[in-house]
Amino acid sequence: MSRPTLTASTVIQTAADLADSSGLTAVTLSAVARELDVRTPSLYGHVRDLAALRDGITILALGELSDRAGEAVAGRARREALTALCEVHRDYARRHPGRWESLQRRAGEAAVRSDEAARSSRALAAVLRGYGIAEEDRVHAIRLISSFLNGFLHLEHVGAFAHSAPSADESWMPLIDRLDVLLTTWSEEAAP
Amino acid sequence: MSRPTLTASTVIQTAADLADSSGLTAVTLSAVARELDVRTPSLYGHVRDLAALRDGITILALGELSDRAGEAVAGRARREALTALCEVHRDYARRHPGRWESLQRRAGEAAVRSDEAARSSRALAAVLRGYGIAEEDRVHAIRLISSFLNGFLHLEHVGAFAHSAPSADESWMPLIDRLDVLLTTWSEEAAP
DNA sequence: GACAAAGCCTAATAGGTATAGGCTCTTCGC
DNA sequence: GCGAAGAGCCTATACCTATTAGGCTTTGTC
Numbered sequence: 001m002s003r004p005t006l007t008a009s010t011v012i013q014t015a016a017d018l019a020d021s022s023g024l025t026a027v028t029l030s031a032v033a034r035e036l037d038v039r040t041p042s043l044y045g046h047v048r049d050l051a052a053l054r055d056g057i058t059i060l061a062l063g064e065l066s067d068r069a070g071e072a073v074a075g076r077a078r079r080e081a082l083t084a085l086c087e088v089h090r091d092y093a094r095r096h097p098g099r100w101e102s103l104q105r106r107a108g109e110a111a112v113r114s115d116e117a118a119r120s121s122r123a124l125a126a127v128l129r130g131y132g133i134a135e136e137d138r139v140h141a142i143r144l145i146s147s148f149l150n151g152f153l154h155l156e157h158v159g160a161f162a163h164s165a166p167s168a169d170e171s172w173m174p175l176i177d178r179l180d181v182l183l184t185t186w187s188e189e190a191a192p
Numbered sequence: 193m194s195r196p197t198l199t200a201s202t203v204i205q206t207a208a209d210l211a212d213s214s215g216l217t218a219v220t221l222s223a224v225a226r227e228l229d230v231r232t233p234s235l236y237g238h239v240r241d242l243a244a245l246r247d248g249i250t251i252l253a254l255g256e257l258s259d260r261a262g263e264a265v266a267g268r269a270r271r272e273a274l275t276a277l278c279e280v281h282r283d284y285a286r287r288h289p290g291r292w293e294s295l296q297r298r299a300g301e302a303a304v305r306s307d308e309a310a311r312s313s314r315a316l317a318a319v320l321r322g323y324g325i326a327e328e329d330r331v332h333a334i335r336l337i338s339s340f341l342n343g344f345l346h347l348e349h350v351g352a353f354a355h356s357a358p359s360a361d362e363s364w365m366p367l368i369d370r371l372d373v374l375l376t377t378w379s380e381e382a383a384p
Numbered sequence: 385g386a387c388a389a390a391g392c393c394t395a396a397t398a399g400g401t402a403t404a405g406g407c408t409c410t411t412c413g414c
Numbered sequence: 415g416c417g418a419a420g421a422g423c424c425t426a427t428a429c430c431t432a433t434t435a436g437g438c439t440t441t442g443t444c
Contacts, residue, residue: 006422030400041402042423050401106350140363143344143353144370148336151343158298161335171332178336182374198391222431233433234392242432 006038008046012056019057019098027054027098055108061099062116065092069123077130079180085127086149086176093153104154132187141183148179198230200238204248211249211290219246219290247300251308253291257284258312265315269322271372277319278341278368285345296346324379333375340371 015032022031029050033040047053065088072084093100111117121142128141152168152175155161161168206227211219221242225232239245257280264276285292303309313334320333344360344367347353353360 028400029402039424040400041404041425044402045422104346104350112355137366139356139358140366140370143347143360143363144340144367146352147343147347147367148340149343150347151339151341152335154296154346155335155339155342158296160338163304164331166331168335171335174329174332175336175339178332178374178378181377182370185373186370220431221433231393232431233394233435236433237391 006036006042006046008056011036011043011046012053012060015053016057016060016096016099016102019102020096021098024054024057024098024101027057029053051108052110054102054105055111057099057102058105058107058111059114059116061096061102062111062114062120064096064099065089065103066116066120066123068092069120073123073127077127078184079177081127081130082145082180082183083173083176085123086172089149090153090156090172093157097157100153100157104150128183131183133183134187137186141186144182145179148175198228198234198238200248203228203235203238204245204252207245208249208252208288208291208294211294212288213290216246216249216290216293219249221245243300244302246294246297247303249291249294250297250299250303251306253288253294254303254306254308254312256288256291257281257295258308258315260284261312261315265319270319270376271369273319273322274337274372274375275365275368277315278364281341282345282348282364285349289349292345292349296342320375323375325375326379329378333378336374337371340367 011032014035015027018031018035019027029043030040032053033043036043043053047056068088068091069085072088073081076084107117124142124145125138128138128145131141133141152172156168161171203224207219207224210223210227214223221235222232224245225235228235235245239248260280260283261277264280265273268276299309316334316337317330320330320337323333325333344364348360353363
């Protein structure tokens with residue numbers, strides 16, 4: 001055993017930071033090695049291959065995001081909770097574009113089966129439970145909100161809103177309000 | 193001049209087909225050259241570089257999709273039109289997963305400025321005009337629907353719905369119906 | 385029939401992934 | 415203290431991809 005200048009964790013952290021600053025496609029083993037001032041093959045002692053490195057970023061991001069999501073919805077309900085949750089996602093996507101990109105891929109088995117993956121879907125489920133939507137409709141509602149959230153952030157990320165007025169910012173809250181109304185009426189008609 | 197066994201168009205077509213069958217990341221100049229039974233450098237006479245090839249796929253897909261979208265909404269309005277438009281997108285995403293992936297990236301200048309790009313946003317704008325939503329709200333509505341559509345198809349594409357019941361199919365129509373209601377009430381309150 | 389050039393080819397460079405095997409510390413048992 | 419063990423980084427190497435440079439063949443034109 002020698003002093004571990006490198007660990008799996010530092011390698012993945014470095015890769016994630018690199019993704020944030022230069023984009024996920026810039027995450028190569030070479031680039032990460034350069035960043036850590038180490039030769040490329042040295043990384044193989046800590047990550048199996050490039051795919052595993054990317055999966056590592058995904059799992060890291062999933063964990064960070066679900067932590068924030070859990071905090072955001074704690075003690076809030078309905079519109080408050082929905083807004084907070086959406087805001088957390090958007091904030092994360094902006095602050096950590098590379099980590100966020102890593103969540104938008106078909107994830108490897110390791111990432112899919114991770115605790116982090118399970119945990120990250122719980123916050124949204126909790127918010128929707130608060131709206132009192134019927135059990136059998138809840139999964140549809142979850143899919144609606146996650147589709148919107150994903151789509152909006154994605155389109156914003158790739159700049160699809162960038163060349164039309166008004167700014168994406170000005171659509172953001174109004175749209176969340178609309179979705180809140182939709183969820184509210186959804187639950188009302190279920191219990192007439 | 194010699195017999196043009198290769199043209200820019202065939203190269204891009206081949207690349208697009210390869211993307212559909214093996215994923216967008218499998219689209220390399222080498223792979224396309226192999227497919228066309230030609231040496232890699234020969235492609236450079238027809239596409240500037242790899243980025244241009246990918247942009248070519250994007251523009252091709254944009255054109256194909258906007259053609260289909262235009263047809264789908266012609267002669268329909270409101271719920272009918274909305275459903276048809278969503279269905280066209282979903283069908284395209286399923287039949288041409290690689291081409292569709294190519295639409296989900298930050299596009300190059302060539303793609304952004306293309307006629308195809310402008311044309312592809314028109315169908316959705318037309319559908320929403322039919323709902324009679326106030327001018328200043330229409331952009332928001334467009335963004336809501338495109339976010340949902342993008343997000344849903346993306347999540348379906350990466351398999352995010354694959355491991356929870358019921359199938360994505362069963363959420364699809366109910367969610368479009370919900371959005372139809374949302375758009376309808378949106379316009380009603382604008383004209384009380 | 386010769387020329388001009390379009391369009392493919394080979395050759396070569398640079399940079400990325402991945403494997404194999406070697407060298408050097410650190411640490412543990414004694 | 416000391417020697418064996420082994421963790422962990424390194425060099426060397428093979429192969430793949432992008433991209434450029436320059437040559438050869440074929441074909442249309444005059």
